[in-house]
Amino acid sequence: MSVVRLPGMSGSREWVYPQSIHGAFTSVRRWTFLLLHAALFVAPWITVRGHPMVLLDLPHRRVHLMGAIYTPSDTIFLVLLLLFLAFSLFFFTAIFGRIWCGYACPQTVFLESWIRPLEQWTEGDRTRRKRRDAQGLSLDKAWRKIVKWAAFLGVSLLLGMAMTSLFAGARPLWTGQASAASYAFVAIFSALWFVDFVWFREQFCIFLCPYARFQSALTDEETLLISYDTKRGEPRGPKRGPEGGCIACQKCVVVCPQGIDIRDGFQLECIQCARCVDACESVMSRFDQPTLVRYSSIAADEGRESRPLRPRTLVYGGMLTALTAAAVVLVLARVPFEASVNRAPGSLYTEDADGFVRNTYLLRITNNEPSELPVEYDIAIDGLDRAEVTAVPVRLAPEQTVTLPLIVRLPREAANRRTVPFTVRVASPTAELLLPTTFKTGASLGGQDD
Ligand code: SF4
Ligand code: SF4
Structure with a gap:
């Protein structure tokens, strides 16, 4: 009878059959x-x-x-988050090795x-x-x-x-x-x-x-790795000898989900899941001996000190602290709504019959307030003396966006420059945004450009 090959049954790939383990x-x-x-x-x-x-x-x-x-105006938070995740990975890998792979x-x-x-x-x-x-x-x-x-x-x-x-x-x-x-x-x-x-x-x-x-x-020589204690384990053999502690039971090998033998030394395939540590622990405990496969570092294996605080981890830790501080400051200063002001399309300025110069803008506000209640916004302007402002009251439901006209009028005699900068102030009960823009009076008024 011919053998039907199902995925993982054979072929060039050596299929891994990890044994279950407790520990x-x-x-x-x-x-x-x-x-x-x-x-x-x-x-x-x-x-x-x-x-x-x-x-x-x-x-x-x-x-x-x-x-x-x-929202997109908070892109800085995304940048900070990505940097934080990257430096966290660097920091924890430098200390604990591939802890991410094995645990998360x-x-x-x-x-x-x-x-x-x-x-x-x-x-x-x-x-x-x-x-x-x-x-x-x-x-x-x-x-x-x-x-x-x-x-x-x-x-x-x-x-x-x-x-x-x-x-x-x-x-x-x-x-x-x-x-x-x-x-x-x-x-x-x-x-x-x-x-x-x-x-x-x-x-x-x-x-x-x-x-x-x-x-x-x-990683460096002081990073924690899962490794085999060659000094205690070798020469391995089926019986515990006076020198070699490894009884070659293969338990650390058969539980490995990556199909490797940790006794061969550090390997790229090892995800540091510690299954082999639990496996050897269960074997060695029968002899009242500590496990031969354990968390250690190259430095510790060579009898040197493994310091968690060293230049590499201090730099990564310092970056994480700075990023966290920056995020906290930005969150505290964050305005929970978005607003923008743009000149209404096709209108630069209009001269009204009552002697005023009129500019029309479109004001867009988005409510990002973390609340289920609607929020009211006050609109005012700064930097244009004697100006009249016409804006409808704004009350927005959570996550609602509105675009409304904003009309600013200035008496002709006060419009003595062709372009006058001013600020639109949008205020919610909890925060305020200042939007810089300009008022156009027009060359026909005989004014000077600024
Ligand atoms: S720690 Fe590495 S060698 Fe040990 S079982 Fe996990 S992948 Fe295999
Ligand atoms: S589990 Fe321990 S004793 Fe058994 S083969 Fe692995 S290192 Fe040797």
């Missing part, structure tokens, strides 16, 4: 996974003062975060939380999975694969919905009221996750992820 680091990772799932699945449903706690509203070019609304990367989080348990549930433990995949197609194998992939598809759809909720809003998306484009994004995200779960898996870390490539530039 202290696995428990810590469960907690970080739980927190990240809460952030993804729960946060889009929470509202703060009537606004989504987190929503990247791309069609309306708005970002909702913790009840505040950020979505690829790791979803594979460990959903895919490996589902695989174990449908196809059994590592030995059974490996043996069955090496055999030809059978009814037993087929139904298990079908059930497993159906479950993966369900998880992929769930993740696609959760990710798109961040852009389309959880309520409209899950109640079928979001746009067709939103559901197209669900389909794209779900398809990508499904391919990753069924086939790509650890290859993403090895071949695609840029972080794995530049991590060596971010």
